[in-house]
Amino acid sequence: MTGTSEGEESAPEASEMGCTDTVEVAAGTPDQPQPYAELGLTAGEYRKVREVLGRRPTAAELALYSVMWSEHCSYKSSRVHLRKLAPAPAQSGALLAGIGSNAGVVDIGQGYAVTFKIESHNHPSFVEPHQGAATGVGGIVRDILAMGARPVAVMDALRFGPADAPDTGRVLPGVVSGISFYGNCLGLPNIGGELAFDPCYAGNPLVNALCVGVMRHGDLKAAVARGAGNKVILFGSRTGPDGIGGASVLASATFEEASAAKRPSVQVGDPFMEKLLVECCLELYAAGLVEGIQDLGAAGVACATTELAAGGSGGMRVSLDAVPLRDPSLGPAEILMSESQERMMAVAAPASVPAFLEICGKWDVEATVIGEVTGDGRLTMTWHGETVVDIPPGTAADGPVCRRPIARPADAGALAARDPAALPRPAGGAALRADLLAMLGSADLADKTWVTEQYDRYVGGNTVLAMPEDGGVLRIDEQTGLGIALATDGNGRFCRLDPYQGTQLALSEAYRNVAVTGARPVAVTNCLNLGSPEDPAVMWQLAEAVRGLADGCAALSIPVTGGNVSLYNQTGTTAIHPTPVIGVLGVLADVRRRVPSGFAADGADIMLLGRTRPEFGGSAWAHLLHGHLGGRPPEPDLDAERRLAGLIAAAAAAGLLCAAHDLSDGGLAVALAESCLSGGRGCRAELPGEAFTYLFAESAARAVAAPRPGLAGEFRSLCDEHGVPAERIGVTGGDSLDIGGCFSIPLAELSAAHTRTLPALFG
Amino acid sequence: MRIGVVTFPGSLDDQDAARAVRYAGARPVKLWHADRDLRGVDAVILPGGFSYGDYLRCGAIARFSPVMSELVPAARAGLPVLGICNGFQILCEAHLLPGALTRNAGLRFITRDVRLTVENTRTAWTRGYGAGQELTIPLKSGEGAYTADEATLDELEATGRVVVRYAAGAPNGAARGIAGICGETGGVVGLMPHPEHAIEALTGPSGDGLGFFASVAGAFAKAAS
Numbered sequence: 001m002t003g004t005s006e007g008e009e010s011a012p013e014a015s016e017m018g019c020t021d022t023v024e025v026a027a028g029t030p031d032q033p034q035p036y037a038e039l040g041l042t043a044g045e046y047r048k049v050r051e052v053l054g055r056r057p058t059a060a061e062l063a064l065y066s067v068m069w070s071e072h073c074s075y076k077s078s079r080v081h082l083r084k085l086a087p088a089p090a091q092s093g094a095l096l097a098g099i100g101s102n103a104g105v106v107d108i109g110q111g112y113a114v115t116f117k118i119e120s121h122n123h124p125s126f127v128e129p130h131q132g133a134a135t136g137v138g139g140i141v142r143d144i145l146a147m148g149a150r151p152v153a154v155m156d157a158l159r160f161g162p163a164d165a166p167d168t169g170r171v172l173p174g175v176v177s178g179i180s181f182y183g184n185c186l187g188l189p190n191i192g193g194e195l196a197f198d199p200c201y202a203g204n205p206l207v208n209a210l211c212v213g214v215m216r217h218g219d220l221k222a223a224v225a226r227g228a229g230n231k232v233i234l235f236g237s238r239t240g241p242d243g244i245g246g247a248s249v250l251a252s253a254t255f256e257e258a259s260a261a262k263r264p265s266v267q268v269g270d271p272f273m274e275k276l277l278v279e280c281c282l283e284l285y286a287a288g289l290v291e292g293i294q295d296l297g298a299a300g301v302a303c304a305t306t307e308l309a310a311g312g313s314g315g316m317r318v319s320l321d322a323v324p325l326r327d328p329s330l331g332p333a334e335i336l337m338s339e340s341q342e343r344m345m346a347v348a349a350p351a352s353v354p355a356f357l358e359i360c361g362k363w364d365v366e367a368t369v370i371g372e373v374t375g376d377g378r379l380t381m382t383w384h385g386e387t388v389v390d391i392p393p394g395t396a397a398d399g400p401v402c403r404r405p406i407a408r409p410a411d412a413g414a415l416a417a418r419d420p421a422a423l424p425r426p427a428g429g430a431a432l433r434a435d436l437l438a439m440l441g442s443a444d445l446a447d448k449t450w451v452t453e454q455y456d457r458y459v460g461g462n463t464v465l466a467m468p469e470d471g472g473v474l475r476i477d478e479q480t481g482l483g484i485a486l487a488t489d490g491n492g493r494f495c496r497l498d499p500y501q502g503t504q505l506a507l508s509e510a511y512r513n514v515a516v517t518g519a520r521p522v523a524v525t526n527c528l529n530l531g532s533p534e535d536p537a538v539m540w541q542l543a544e545a546v547r548g549l550a551d552g553c554a555a556l557s558i559p560v561t562g563g564n565v566s567l568y569n570q571t572g573t574t575a576i577h578p579t580p581v582i583g584v585l586g587v588l589a590d591v592r593r594r595v596p597s598g599f600a601a602d603g604a605d606i607m608l609l610g611r612t613r614p615e616f617g618g619s620a621w622a623h624l625l626h627g628h629l630g631g632r633p634p635e636p637d638l639d640a641e642r643r644l645a646g647l648i649a650a651a652a653a654a655g656l657l658c659a660a661h662d663l664s665d666g667g668l669a670v671a672l673a674e675s676c677l678s679g680g681r682g683c684r685a686e687l688p689g690e691a692f693t694y695l696f697a698e699s700a701a702r703a704v705a706a707p708r709p710g711l712a713g714e715f716r717s718l719c720d721e722h723g724v725p726a727e728r729i730g731v732t733g734g735d736s737l738d739i740g741g742c743f744s745i746p747l748a749e750l751s752a753a754h755t756r757t758l759p760a761l762f763g
Numbered sequence: 764m765r766i767g768v769v770t771f772p773g774s775l776d777d778q779d780a781a782r783a784v785r786y787a788g789a790r791p792v793k794l795w796h797a798d799r800d801l802r803g804v805d806a807v808i809l810p811g812g813f814s815y816g817d818y819l820r821c822g823a824i825a826r827f828s829p830v831m832s833e834l835v836p837a838a839r840a841g842l843p844v845l846g847i848c849n850g851f852q853i854l855c856e857a858h859l860l861p862g863a864l865t866r867n868a869g870l871r872f873i874t875r876d877v878r879l880t881v882e883n884t885r886t887a888w889t890r891g892y893g894a895g896q897e898l899t900i901p902l903k904s905g906e907g908a909y910t911a912d913e914a915t916l917d918e919l920e921a922t923g924r925v926v927v928r929y930a931a932g933a934p935n936g937a938a939r940g941i942a943g944i945c946g947e948t949g950g951v952v953g954l955m956p957h958p959e960h961a962i963e964a965l966t967g968p969s970g971d972g973l974g975f976f977a978s979v980a981g982a983f984a985k986a987a988s
Contacts, residue, residue, distance in 0.1 A: 272815070
């Protein structure tokens with residue numbers, strides 16, 4: 001039993017620092033210089049803090065405002081744009097909680113609600129790949145837990161510099177081992193994600209982690225401190241000097257400035273403690289002991305207290321002396337800023353506190369009452385009996401809004417003019433064959449088993465589809481078969497060419513990846529990875545990406561339920577490609593009707609769905625074979641995506657399909673090769689038009705589908721009914737990928753090309 | 764018949780083991796690590812996971828938990844016990860089984876559907892299988908390489924206590940391709956792969972793993988009838 005209550009801590013001693021910077025001291029020393037710039041605040045923001053408080057802030061208040069007003073916590077550069085993502089009523093019918101919550105919550109029927117969110121941990125993962133990625137998983141899992149849900153799966157979208165670059169050899173294995181270490185030990189199946197490489201991510205890897213959780217409708221929790229007299233309980237790991245300043249300094253600045261000095265600020269994760277915290281929280285929820293709850297992530301206690309207090313109507317009084325410390329030398333500012341992992345903060349009625357502490361004791365989770373809800377509308381904190389924080393919490397929680405200058409990138413015209421039509425195309429079957437093998441053997445399109453084998457995809461016993469399928473599928477209800485599907489997608493090249501259309505293409509692909517499993521897409525989460533907001537061209541990319549996503553979701557009639565923005569992903573003046581990573585959630589009425597991507601039966605017709613156009617701008621073919629990026633990305637067609645999704649859902653529900661696979665990077669050629677390899681059998685196909693275009697173009701709203709033998713006619717009628725162009729291009733079977741009139745590749749050769757790349761690179 | 768599934772702090776596959784017990788027609792009973800009480804169950808499963816965080820050494824702390832102080836003598840007296848993955852590690856730490864599980868040869872966590880050959884069909888947990896039967900079951904572990912001194916390995920082989928072996932080579936460097944062994948009487952079995960994740964084709968690579976649970980459940984059904 002490790003729970004303690006307020007007042008049991010040792011008596012206040014004289015501060016080690018000689019004199020604590022109290023509110024009283026601050027009021028009497030208005031001219032004392034303060035290190036606001038070092039903490040990441042601008043002179044204007046510092047003036048604003050003084051204005052809000054009517055005096056200079058204390059050291060603790062300065063720390064609190066600096067982390068809360070950092071780009072990372074306040075979204076100050078992106079907020080004016082993100083407002084566009086608020087869903088219209090037509091999109092939000094199934095939404096139980098939306099943007100602004102720790103994570104969005106969607107009604108999936110039968111009394112179940114699903115919450116999911118994707119978040120970045122890019123900068124920490126570059127500095128210390130293993131711990132950076134591990135704590136990225138831990139953070140997003142606590143976000144889901146804070147909504148009242150049981151976390152049930154994770155996914156990760158990873159992007160690195162060139163696969164053969166020496167630093168990628170440091171970063172990638174570390175990131176994968178970190179995700180493996182944390183997620184596996186936590187007992188969350190990893191059911192999918194992405195792995196991509198591009199020189200633009202050298203020095204700025206993207207590590208985006210998604211978590212999904214499930215609850216009953218009535219279990220939804222909110223991050224609010226309500227009810228004067230209710231107790232504020234901090235529970236989980238002790239607070240140590242981890243990641244102090246991480247939120248405002250590490251996540252918001254580029255690496256060149258004093259990188260070495262910032263190194264120790266990456267946090268260290270303990271997945272075992274997180275597992276205990278998950279079980280402990282779920283038991284607390286079930287016992288009805290929690291009035292409000294907030295996870296501790298970036299900006300730790302500062303963020304949790306201000307958000308809980310700002311979410312409620314009253315106020316909050318906190319004794320910082322009561323916070324259990326791993327390092328007793330920490331002062332109030334450090335306690336506020338510490339990013340020690342595996343901590344949660346709850347609000348509980350006084351009468352519930354003994355039962356609360358008992359459940360924590362059962363799970364060996366330390367829990368401490370550190371304060372209570374008040375009615376005065378202020379957030380006050382004491383240290384050694386003196387007041388060191390006294391602020392209106394809303395001012396810290398809301399933060400400033402920057403309307404940063406926006407300008408179309410200077411090279412946009414030149415980039416668009418670099419038409420891929422000018423590239424030399426493979427002439428003849430042998431050249432097409434060689435191009436396909438080269439693409440399949442590239443790190444981008446190669447078999448990802450080296451990575452995914454390090455993740456536990458089975459734990460929980462509900463994983464119906466996982467890597468290398470288009471989307472992960474989980475069973476939610478064992479009796480009815482109700483389930484969900486999830487996919488994440490991003491395409492930095494398309495977005496570099498046109499962030500508006502590129503973001504819609506990422507949305508389309510994730511939507512389609514969910515749809516080809518047989519699921520009905522219902523909601524969207526997003527992680528916008530971009531360069532410095534101080535660059536007007538980056539702000540233009542941000543604005544365009546958000547506009548594209550908002551318009552795209554409106555066209556698909558699904559809501560954005562939440563997300564995350566990661567800025568300052570750049571080295572010097574060179575930003576990464578704008579890389580929105582879009583996660584889509586779908587629902588399957590019965591997971592037994594899910595559709596896998598592999599050709600697992602002989603003699604099934606192969607149908608090409610959708611229209612193929614000679615679209616090569618930003619394509620995998622142009623990138624991998626010619627190092628080319630230019631022209632226009634493929635034209636998104638959201639209406640066609642919707643019809644395609646409706647078709648597959650209907651066909652899956654009717655049991656017509658034995659396989660379906662989305663067409664994206666590398667086009668039809670790569671999709672057919674993947675379906676052959678994952679199903680363990682070949683196919684024979686005839687292309688309905690010009691071979692190069694049909695094989696490698698990346699037109700949107702396309703898929704291949706294999707109706708069950710004997711049911712092709714029914715499927716065709718359904719295609720007509722849904723207005724989806726469909727063409728029979730071949731049949732499954734045999735032991736080679738045979739493209740009539742072009743080439744034939746034995747499966748063994750295809751498999752060798754596909755599987756040897758990542759082991760050769762990473763051991 | 765009632766089969767206990769122990770939950771340690773950090774156990775992960777406990778619900779999966781309980782589901783497998785249900786699918787096999789028996790009743791799962793939750794056992795808690797801190798209770799010196801087996802609740803009168805007819806058999807016990809120590810599930811996979813990272814008990815107590817697997818700090819120090821896998822299974823090293825779980826061995827000293829209150830529930831184990833009841834389980835060890837009961838197992839020695841004949842109670843059927845199946846340790847899966849972390850459970851196998853705990854059984855070795857508790858000296859109910861010889862040898863130890865060490866870091867995978869490649870030093871990485873491996874999740875892979877492996878083919879196993881059933882070599883001993885006389886144990887409480889494998890009597891429903893045919894001798895030499897091949898099973899496809901997921902392996903998922905970072906410290907799954909079975910190891911023991913040569914004399915112990917020879918004795919295990921000579922006395923038929925290798926219960927299952929990797930059919931196509933051990934992906935983790937396990938000595939002599941050993942994936943699972945049993946104690947002297949065949950009541951206590953340790954397995955590195957996870958049969959509870961192969962109880963139906965919907966959520967696993969096959970339904971091949973159900974036989975472990977059906978074997979013990981069937982045995983009790985027969986005894987009771």
